[in-house]
Amino acid sequence: MASTLTTKPEVMEGGPQPRHQRRNRPRGRPNWLAGLASWIWLAVVIVPIYWIVITSFKSQSRYYAENPLVPPGEPTLANYVMVIESDFPLYFVNSVVVTLGAVIPAVLISFMASYAIIRTGKRSRFLRLSNSLFLMGLAIPLQATIIPVYLIIIRLHLYDSLLGMILPSIAFAIPLSVLVLSNFIRDVPKELFDSMRLDGATETAMLWRLAFPLTRPAVVTVTVYNALTIWNGFLLPLVLTQSPDKRTLPLALWSFQGQYSVNVPAVLASVVLTTLPILILYIVGRRQLLSGLTVGFGK
Amino acid sequence: MSALATSATAPKRRGRGGSLAWMAVPALVFFTGFGLVPLLGVLVLSFTAWDGLGDIRFAGVDSWTTVLADPGLPHALWVTFLVMALSWAVQTPASILLGTFLANHHRYRAILSVVYFIPLLLSSAAIAIAYKALLDPNFGLGAGLQIPLLVQDWLGDPYLAFGVVIFVVSWQFIPFHSLIYQGGVRQIPRSMYEAAELDGAGRVRRFFSITLPQLKYTIITSSTLMVVGSLTFFDLIFVLTAGGPGDATRVLALDMYVRGWQASQMGLASVIAVILVLVGLVLALVLRRLGGRDTSHSQLEGA
Structure with missing residues (x-):
């Protein structure tokens, strides 16, 4: 395909600027x-x-x-000072703990599952079943399962704790993570696995030293995407906590707004402050996130 | 020597098919515990009475008859459907156009993509809070600029509030979907456009005869995400309008929360949740049927 791309325009046009033409596909007037x-x-x-x-x-x-x-x-900066003095550092720490505590295990176990599904899924009925369960999970809206999750968390004596928010967050991150990660692991050439196996590598070693490094863009994409979802999550903290000192940022934002709705600049300062960490993450991982999302979903 | 030894064991390893199955166990345990069990649990709970704190007791089909006889249910279903349909109808054409444009214009694409993505970084709660302040009839942007057209009781009038919800949803998600379409457009083989150009097809004709048909699977992926996602607009609507004014924007998910946690009737809320699951599954199946295949295959066909 690449060869037709480079040669055809020149043949067609014979013009002086084939390179310019390659860049703007639909030729002619700019599309105003x-x-x-x-x-x-x-x-x-x-x-x-x-x-x-x-x-x-x-x-x-x-x-x-x-x-x-x-x-x-x-x-x-008075608004920012006011927001920071009203326990926002505590909510910030809560959000960080919940996000990291959920994203790292979620990505790791999703990677292991995807690896197993791609490597031996064709031969194992158990793995095929797991894969279809994960795929089905994509269609389940989180809200629909929140009442039993609430009941389970109460029965586990985890109500109103950060761990109580972390466990369901891990579960809800799995389906999409498995979908995207297995799409990428599938593209790792089989010959690489075969040659590593000839060298005596175990499957665990191949997972860590071959599949993981080669699919790093997908891992970054999935990590950032899950972090974003969990950092911004509202329903789980709303339903699974009650004391103010267990709030995460979106919930704190909401109650802050209820309390100071007249002070618009302060409310907006709290909006900016809660977004800042994720903005920094975005600037750092932007290239991989954007390309990963377009490829991951475009497949 | 060693190579010979490993190659001798290799066929044996290949024979043990399920040797990697343990790797999927942790994910499966979590997903079962907090995904599948709750999915079945919500069905069980829909046949019980529970106030969210005390004991759970069996109540037969009481909750079902109560909810199904309640005029609030068809209304919530209708509102959910309208939000879904209208937000799809606004987002899809806009995302396709923006995605196509971004895919072709390399110079702006980088700048635009950076900015377009920002709304997706904000939490729904943050977006709702900001728009609430921005649309305030007395102290918002319209009042500050003294533009009468913008000074409306945006969240106080049922129709305006509904329009605001659709607008804010689009504001939040069009950027994301235009990125998906951008990826889809870039996968269309350029030779197709060149052939069409030789045949004298204009820009509009090329868009409708090549771009749009080639984007079929991208449209299905994006629509699935939009439609299933629209069932989860809980936090945005909860913070922005709380379902109001009256029950003008009370979607199913919100109806479930209000019945469960504000009215302490978890049985009724569970019935709504079961309906939510059914709606989600039916939609996913319909969209999959439209696609005629699952998403794990290649995008390029006949290219």
């Missing part, structure tokens, strides 16, 4: 309509975010007086 639409959507996305950020630096009295889209004349 689609271009316009994409810039309009860019504005729709950016304006609210811009408004959230600049407003979070305004004092409450200025907020009512100033033009909402003009950056603050006298920017203040």
Whole structure:
């Protein structure tokens, strides 16, 4: 395919700039309509975010007086100080504990399961059954199982604890993780496994030293995606906790908003603060996340 | 020497088919414990009466008859369906157009992709809280800019509140789906476009005759995620409108939460949950039938 791509335009056109032509597939006039639409959507996305950020630096009295889209004349950090002083560091730690505590085991056990399914799934009825159960899990909405999960967590005496949120989070991360990871492990050439086995490597060694490094983009994608979902999760903390000191950030955000709904800049500062860690994660892992998601779902 | 020894054991290892099965056990245990058991458990609980704290006792089909006779159920089903259908109808064309555009214009793509993805980083709670403040009729953006058209009781009027929910859902998820379509468009072989161009097909014709048909499986993947995902818009709607005004935006998931945790009737809530599962499974099956295959095969066919 690559050869037809490079030769055909030149044959067709015989023009002076074949390289330029390769880059813009549909030739001719620029597509103004689609271009316009994409810039309009860019504005729709950016304006609210811009408004959230600049407003979070305004004092409450200025907020009512100033033009909402003009950056603050006298920017203040008072809102951020107020948010940080109202136990947000505690909620932040809770969120970190729940997210790491759920994502790391979830990705590890999903990787092991995917590896087993791809390597010997064709021969093992048990693995085939597991795989179809995981695939079925993709269609189950989390909310639908929340009442029995609530009951199980109570009976395990884990109600109102961080571990009580971690265990179901692991389970709900498994189906999608297995789907994406096994799609990638399938692409590891069989010859590599065969030659490692000839060298006497065990399956565990092949998992760690062959499959894991070769599918690192998928592992990063799945890790970031699960971290995002669990970090932003609202229903599990809402239903499985009651004391304020067990809250994670989204739940804390919600009760903070209920408490200070009049102080819009402070509420928006709390929104910015809860998003900041995930934004940093995004900047670090952006390239792999974007390409991983497009490939993982496009398959 | 050693190579000979291992090659002698290799066929034996190949014979033991289930030797790796233990690797799937931890995932299966977790998924069974907190996924499959609850799935069956919710069916059992729908035949009980439980206030969420005390003892659970068997109640027969009481909860079912109560819920099925309640006019709140068809309403919640209708609202859920409307949210699903409208958010799909808004998101899909927009995502396809944006995805196609992003796939072709390399220069902007990098910048746009970065920004487009930001809404997906915010939690639904954060987005709902921000929009609540932004749409406030007295202190929001419209009032601040003094644009009368934007000064509406956005969340107080049933129709406007519904529109706001659809808009915010689209705001949050169009970027994600346009990325999926971008990936899909890039997999379409360029030779197809070149052949069409030689035949004199214009841009619109190429879009409808090549891009759209080739995106069939991407459309099904994206639609499945959208439709099943729309059943899980609990947190966004809970924080944004709490199902209101009245019950204008009270979707099934919200109805379940209100009955279970606010009215302490877990039996009734479980019936709603069972209905939610059934809706999800039926939708997944229908979409799979439309696709005519499962998602584990290659995207490229006849290319």
